[in-house]
Amino acid sequence: MSSAEARFHRRIHELADRATANCAEFAPPADPPNEEQAMEYLREGAGPAVSLYVEARTGGMMVHFPPDEYHALEGAMNDWLELYAACYGVDITAEFTIREAAELLVDTSAFATRRYKPHLPNSVHDPSPSARKGL
Numbered sequence: 740m741s742s743a744e745a746r747f748h749r750r751i752h753e754l755a756d757r758a759t760a761n762c763a764e765f766a767p768p769a770d771p772p773n774e775e776q777a778m779e780y781l782r783e784g785a786g787p788a789v790s791l792y793v794e795a796r797t798g799g800m801m802v803h804f805p806p807d808e809y810h811a812l813e814g815a816m817n818d819w820l821e822l823y824a825a826c827y828g829v830d831i832t833a834e835f836t837i838r839e840a841a842e843l844l845v846d847t848s849a850f851a852t853r854r855y856k857p858h859l860p861n862s863v864h865d866p867s868p869s870a871r872k873g874l
Contacts, residue, residue, distance in 0.1 A: 747795050747802050751812045754788050758815035761822060771828030780826065784819035788812055789840045796841070813837040 740748075761784065768776070792812060795802035804812065817833035824831045 741802075743800065744802050747791065747804070748808050750791055751804070751808045751815075754784070754791065755811040755815045758784060758788075758818040762818050765822055765825065767825055768828070771826065773826045777823045777826035780819045780822045785816050785823065785840075788816040788819070789837065789844050792837045793841045793844060809837070816840060 761780070794800075795804070813836060816837055817835060820833040820835065821831055824833075
């Protein structure tokens with residue numbers, strides 16, 4: 740195992756341990772939603788889990804995750820997503836893959852950074868036949 744793989748595996752298990760602790764400590768809000776707590780589970784839990792996967796699988800690294808580490812990371816992300824929903828009084832069984840979440844994150848990031856060309860004529864944005872005549 741490379742030193743990079745060892746570092747990622749250690750981080751995965753730290754995240755998984757924290758997700759387990761968050762689940763054990765969780766008390767449903769008496770009067771949902773608890774938006775602040777929900778966002779904390781995303782910012783401090785699910786988000787870092789997905790980011791770790793993206794970091795490990797991009798930039799030429801392609802760090803290999805053995806099944807135990809992959810399932811630990813995916814399970815941690817799903818635990819935090821279940822806690823997020825529970826903060827809104829919703830009971831779910833999260834069964835998302837870490838890869839799907841990473842693809843969504845990368846796709847959303849690409850969309851957010853796209854630059855649109857405002858100098859295009861209005862006819863480009865208007866799909867009607869009369870507007871296309873001007874092209």
